[in-house]
Amino acid sequence: MEKDLSRRERERLRQRQDMLDAALLLFSEKGYHNVSMQEIAEKAEFAIGTLYKFFQNKEDLYKTLHMELADKFHNALTKAIGEPEDEIQRLRNYVVAKGIVFQENAAVIRLYFAETRGASFNIKSGMDKALRERYKRFLLKGAHVFESGMKKGIFQRLADPYLLALALDNLCNAFLTLWLEEPEKHPYPEDPDEILNILFHGLLKS
């Protein structure tokens, strides 16, 4: 019954968690700068001063939140890919685990991915939607390329063409992310086939 924490300590932890939960909800919805400490306090049903008993300041609150979420994700995925099974199965575990943590934390994800471009403006401006629509239309163009290649028999029907277009775009982004961080170590390939071959040639020796 006692879990080595006193009633009071357990109570404090619950309070703290309530605050973090409220903050997460608000941050992920509106973005860091568009949420006031007042708001967080209200949503968590505490006075604002109480918030400051638990967190030094707003940034501390955010960092804590960010860290806890990152840990949660990281642990789930590390565990999944670390299971002592064969390579293919470990990749499967990873793919599945990633799906699960995402789906279980859909609200959260926006804090990671969509925060700025997402919340701070677009909530008001709605402009972001227009851009997303355009990106969608652009992907459709890519999908047509795959589709048409399939019709001609150049490509196999490996997956939905739209997905393939998205996959290729994200593949490029992956390379570019590496390049952004360490340009000399990970130059973006001169030869586009270095990227395309990942899609073109199967990894499995069949």
Add this chain to the structure above:
Amino acid sequence: MEKDLSRRERERLRQRQDMLDAALLLFSEKGYHNVSMQEIAEKAEFAIGTLYKFFQNKEDLYKTLHMELADKFHNALTKAIGEPEDEIQRLRNYVVAKGIVFQENAAVIRLYFAETRGASFNIKSGMDKALRERYKRFLLKGAHVFESGMKKGIFQRLADPYLLALALDNLCNAFLTLWLEEPEKHPYPEDPDEILNILFHGLLKS
């Protein structure tokens, strides 16, 4: 000589562009909320009131900037993938074009990708670097799986294992992004092989 714009109009356009340039530099470096109109005005060497002659308010300035950049990118990529060549070549064009716009606009990119997670906190806190390091280590784990599969002869040496790990992660992200936006239309696949097959089986009929 006259390009159908008066001296004055051309002058105004240049001014406007100077303002946008200054804003881009600052936004991409520090994030929207951490840049004041005062700062932008100073960097562009105008009085703050002049800024408001050109842009209704801060959000308008940002949206304009965002829109112009998005247009530039979009046009370059659309053109690349639209050239009347065979499918494979069009994909190549796209991959190359994407590399070029990125590299030509490295400063800009952070406005798109890294803004919040990037600037607003991490500039001060440095926490973000720790997270990125951990992500790197995590990818290395994934890379080991690919590496080990290659050693066993299960996988072909298609690409650098680290890149493959990154590619797989981004592939999952692609699926999850779709799912986030339209969960019913694009469910995350039950079967992980739906994702993995894109890597496992080549698109090309060889």
Add this chain to the structure above:
DNA sequence: ACAAAAAATGAATGACCATTCATAAAATGA
């Protein structure tokens, strides 16, 4: 060169919000 029009300026205004701290409420234990 001069007056009228256009453009540029930046000090002043008002809102917003993080943070503090004097006070009130609750918990403790004798």
Add this chain to the structure above:
DNA sequence: TCATTTTATGAATGGTCATTCATTTTTTGT
């Protein structure tokens, strides 16, 4: 029950900005 300690409260403070607009400077046309 009551005094003491611990915790919670939210009004008050101070700082930061976005935005405005009365004034100054520059341009234009005569």
